[in-house]
Amino acid sequence: MSPLSLTAADIDNEIINKILAGEKRAFEQLMRRHNTSLFRLGMSILNNDADVEDAMQTTYIAAYQHLSSFRQDAAFSTWLKRILINECSQQLKKRKKVVREDISVLDDHHSVNITEVKESPVDKVINKELGTALEQALLQVPEKYRLVFVMREIEQLSTIETSQVLNISTVNVKVRLLRAKLILRGKISDYYKNDLVFPFHLIRCDRIVNNVMTHLGIV
Incomplete structure (x- = not known):
């Protein structure tokens, strides 16, 4: 060959x-x-x-x-x-288990604001403004839609490849991709495909x- x-x-x-x-x-x-x-x-x-x-x-x-x-x-x-x-x-x-345990320990002493134990946002480790903006927008998309979006629009996998990775139907891939785009619409839709993500x-x-x-x- x-x-x-x-x-x-x-x-x-x-x-x-x-x-x-x-x-x-x-x-x-x-x-x-x-x-x-x-x-x-x-x-x-x-x-x-x-x-x-x-x-x-x-x-x-x-x-x-x-x-x-x-x-x-x-x-x-x-x-x-x-x-x-x-x-x-x-x-x-494991992360959710640790958070639950931390909350349980804190509850034994005083009330806790759950937002205090959340992970730091991506913008603390990504400096490029556009990349940060897109990442923040993507992180507002539910995971099952976000995964499809990253694979199809950023990684450029085909619909079939994405369905194989996620073990879902090609129809489901298309539906989830459309849903992800609808969620992102009006934010930074012109910057889907770039290496800043x-x-x-x-x-x-x-x-x-x-x-x-x-x-x-x-x-």
Whole structure:
């Protein structure tokens, strides 16, 4: 197959075959190919960059450990995103449990304002004005609509790819995307597609790659 005719999935599969054949360091290529996409997806769920980094590292470790079970007739990116979404869901459950426990402890001593224990908004870690504005608007969109919006409009996944990642019908993808756009209408609808949304910088990329490779003992 000509290099010009290779799809993103083909390239992923070539790298995966190298890893399975013993070229373990090739896993770094996979991570760097998918880091930005996973970060944006994770931020749309967790809204905390440190938590997302943890979720990404756990995702990559799990993917590496189960790489031999990956069916290459499917898209690696879809498989990887499903792992990340599951990991983010687990983190949300833990976060809610901690909040409930904190509230319980505080209630034993005095009344508590629940807003005091909420996560810090994304604008504390994102400096670009437009990116911050869009992120704040997106975070006002319910998660099930926000996920579809990020995948379709920012990550440019197809309707079918998005339905596979989220395990919902293509019709549902279209409905949720429309609903997300309606919620965002009148705010910053002209700035959907740009790299200012949950930006993923090289330093963060290197940190995640190095942490995963170290954990896996790949030097």
